[in-house]
Amino acid sequence: MAAAPWCSGQACEPLELATAVRIRSGLLIFFYKFGRHFYCMIPSKAECLRLLEKYKVPEHIKEHILQVTRIAIFLGERISKKGQSINLPLLEAASLLHDLDKHLTFEEVQNHGHITAKTLKELDYEELVPLIIRHRMTAINSPGLDTLEEKILYYADMRVNHDRIVSLRERIDYIKERYGTRSPEAMQKICSAEPLVLKIEKEILKKAGVSERLEGLRIGK
Numbered sequence: 001m002a003a004a005p006w007c008s009g010q011a012c013e014p015l016e017l018a019t020a021v022r023i024r025s026g027l028l029i030f031f032y033k034f035g036r037h038f039y040c041m042i043p044s045k046a047e048c049l050r051l052l053e054k055y056k057v058p059e060h061i062k063e064h065i066l067q068v069t070r071i072a073i074f075l076g077e078r079i080s081k082k083g084q085s086i087n088l089p090l091l092e093a094a095s096l097l098h099d100l101d102k103h104l105t106f107e108e109v110q111n112h113g114h115i116t117a118k119t120l121k122e123l124d125y126e127e128l129v130p131l132i133i134r135h136r137m138t139a140i141n142s143p144g145l146d147t148l149e150e151k152i153l154y155y156a157d158m159r160v161n162h163d164r165i166v167s168l169r170e171r172i173d174y175i176k177e178r179y180g181t182r183s184p185e186a187m188q189k190i191c192s193a194e195p196l197v198l199k200i201e202k203e204i205l206k207k208a209g210v211s212e213r214l215e216g217l218r219i220g221k
């Protein structure tokens with residue numbers, strides 16, 4: 001009998017061969033079912049764009065998303081070139097998907113990000129969830145921002161009003177007007193976040209080596 005590839009040198013008895021096949025099949029099933037949870041799954045740009053279509057994200061929100069992504073990648077690449085470790089595929093995917101549920105949560109803003117997080121968990125894209133949950137302005141109060149990728153996406157989103165790049169001041173004033181006027185509690189959370197946002201801007205711009213004009217960013221409105 002010829003040697004099976006998993007046997008070295010000597011031929012396997014039929015019983016050993018069947019056992020080896022069963023073990024190998026078992027291992028394949030195990031790694032298919034559970035192995036994917038041990039390494040991160042990050043959707044490609046094409047997959048992110050497909051998800052925006054699938055979940056019917058309106059055109060004006062897509063424009064906003066693309067502008068945020070341009071800024072995030074611009075800052076991420078600059079910081080990376082200066083020697084800090086940035087997971088650019090993760091940053092790009094989270095930027096492209098950060099407002100996946102925006103059109104579903106205009107009224108119930110407290111749900112913004114959480115619907116996207118649930119969807120991404122179901123798709124096994126758990127790695128993106130912290131960035132998605134923490135991109136809202138008031139998330140900087142609690143739970144706060146941990147990683148550089150979270151800070152970059154957060155800041156990039158704070159620099160885009162609709163599809164236009166604006167100063168942080170203009171964006172904060174817009175958020176106060178749009179969401180802060182809904183309740184005293186909402187305004188209080190925004191006001192608590194404000195100094196922390198200004199601090200994040202300083203940190204990110206310093207790391208990227210640019211001013212708030214984002215010199216070198218090629219596309220902008």
Ligand SMILES: [Fe+2]
Pocket residue numbers: 064068098099157
């Ligand atoms: Fe956004």
